[in-house]
Structure formats: C-alpha cells, structure tokens
C-alpha cells in the first residue's frame with residue numbers, strides 16, 4: 001500500500017492529464033480515503049513509520065533508504081528521490097534534503113541507545129541533488145557528550161558531494177515526549 005502510494009505521489013507530480021482524467025483520479029482517490037477512514041487508529045497502532053523491517057519503514061513522507069551497512073556508529077546506504085521531491089530544474093527540493101538527513105541521522109542517533117530527538121540540523125547544499133538518480137548516503141556518530149549526540153552525514157551523486165549535514169540529537173529523559 002505504501003509502495004503504491006509512493007508511486008502515485010511521483011505520477012501525480014509528473015502528470016498533466018486532461019480535465020476528465022483529473023476528475024476521475026480525484027474521485028478514485030476520495031473513494032480510497034473513504035475506504036480507509038473506518039480503520040483510523042491511534043499513533044501507536046498505525047502501520048506507517050512503524051515497519052522497521054521495511055525499507056523506508058513503511059512511510060511515504062521521506063524517500064526510501066536502502067541500507068548497505070548499519071551499526072551503532074555508522075550508516076551506508078542508497079537513496080533515490082522520486083519526482084515527488086522535485087524542486088526545480090530537475091533538482092531535489094531544498095526542504096526534502098534535510099528530511100532525508102533527519103531520517104537517517106535521527107535513526108542512527110537512537111540505534112542501540114535511548115531515543116533521542118533532533119535539537120538542530122545544519123545542512124549545506126554543495127551541488128544540485130538530482131531527481132531519479134540513486135545517491136549514496138553516509139552517516140556517522142562523531143561524538144557523544146552526556147545526553148548530546150553529534151552526527152554528520154553526506155549525500156553523493158557518484159563522486160560528487162551534493163549535500164552534507166551536521167546534527168545534534170539530545171537523548172530524551174524518561175517521560176519526555
């Protein structure tokens with residue numbers, strides 16, 4: 001279902017259908033939303049974002065990370081931004097890149113440790129990040145100071161660094177939301 005939704009997001013973004021098709025699609029989507037409505041659950045029970053066993057953990061908000069290496073200290077993986085993430089001139093939207101970094105660094109920050117939340121995320125845009133190209137993502141834990149975890153990440157198109165990031169993730173105290 002989530003995979004199909006990702007595909008739909010990309011198709012909708014890239015399409016210029018005739019008015020009758022727009023109407024048909026809108027009606028079909030409204031029908032699908034109504035089909036799901038009776039199955040609305042609380043956050044704890046929803047599927048989206050909770051499937052750690054699936055690439056992208058079953059959510060369609062941020063692009064799917066395909067993991068090649070992952071331990072408590074570093075991540076190596078691949079990310080492809082579909083057309084859904086287009087900003088302009090075939091470059092990824094500047095807001096989608098921090099989203100991807102927050103997803104990767106945020107999950108790494110909490111791997112094998114008490115959960116942490118993003119306190120800040122600094123992103124440098126070095127080159128255009130292209131749409132529909134498989135990119136390499138690297139991330140690592142640089143240092144830990146008490147509850148503070150400092151992580152860095154980088155995104156590469158082949159040999160070219162397109163963006164890098166540095167983030168602070170603060171370990172949550174018991175009961176902290």
Ligand SMILES: CCCCCCCCCCCC(=O)SCCNC(=O)CCNC(=O)[C@H](O)C(C)(C)COP(=O)(O)OP(=O)(O)OC[C@H]1O[C@@H](n2cnc3c(N)ncnc32)[C@H](O)[C@@H]1OP(=O)(O)O
Nearest residue numbers: 049050051052057102103106107117118119120148168170
């Ligand atoms: C399959 C399922 C997977 C599920 C996996 C899900 C993966 C996605 C993960 C994504 C993660 C997110 O996006 S989380 C969502 C976005 N983030 C948030 O909403 C966080 C909102 N902010 C907060 O809740 C809070 O400000 C905290 C928790 C970050 C920190 O508050 P606190 O706990 O009260 O701690 P506090 O005393 O203020 O700070 C602790 C230390 O950190 C420093 N500090 C705090 N903020 C900053 C800052 N912005 N810049 C510099 N330093 C800072 C303080 O100076 C202090 O240093 P010192 O004096 O000790 O030296």
